[in-house]
Amino acid sequence: MKLKYVLGTAFLICSFIVIQSCNKNDSTVTNISATGGNKSHNMGQNCMNCHKSGGKGEGWFNVAGTVYKFGTSNTYPNAIIKLYTGPNATGTLKYTIYGDAKGNFYTTENIDFGSGLYPFVQGTNATNQMISATTSGQCNSCHGVNIDNIWIN
Numbered sequence: 001m002k003l004k005y006v007l008g009t010a011f012l013i014c015s016f017i018v019i020q021s022c023n024k025n026d027s028t029v030t031n032i033s034a035t036g037g038n039k040s041h042n043m044g045q046n047c048m049n050c051h052k053s054g055g056k057g058e059g060w061f062n063v064a065g066t067v068y069k070f071g072t073s074n075t076y077p078n079a080i081i082k083l084y085t086g087p088n089a090t091g092t093l094k095y096t097i098y099g100d101a102k103g104n105f106y107t108t109e110n111i112d113f114g115s116g117l118y119p120f121v122q123g124t125n126a127t128n129q130m131i132s133a134t135t136s137g138q139c140n141s142c143h144g145v146n147i148d149n150i151w152i153n
Helices: 003-023 139-143
Strands: 063-066 081-088 090-098 102-106 118-122 127-129
Touching: 081 127, 090 102, 090 127
Parallel strands: none
Antiparallel strands: 063 102, 081 090, 081 118, 118 127
16 A cells, blocks of 8 residues: 555656656747758747747747748748848848748847847848848748748749
8 A cells, every 4th residue: 555655656746847847938948940950830920929938839939930932832941041230231240040941940049139130031042131120030920921021032
């Protein structure tokens, strides 16, 4: 009887520890896209709906979105997103984020937008940029799945 009680108690304690250690809702979790990576999902959705404090996603994203091939609903794999202090890739290059094989880019790294940064999207032989500064890294919250908004030729 005592053995069953001890084993049962030990099982409950171990289960609690495992459940607590699997918490994805943690600001210390590092989750950064990389060229060729393929673990991302939900292309075109606002990534920060889940990857935020209280969300179900692994890590809290500070910048995230999806790049599409111009005029299509096909994602653009392995794009590079650069954040500059000036328009048209001028000023200081502050951050570089590498998109993955599915066309998504994301980072849990701290990004200081200050009074605004200018995104510049670079592909193999094409580029696109925002002409106005942004203070948010939730790219798909504005652009959504509108393929004409985050694209490169």
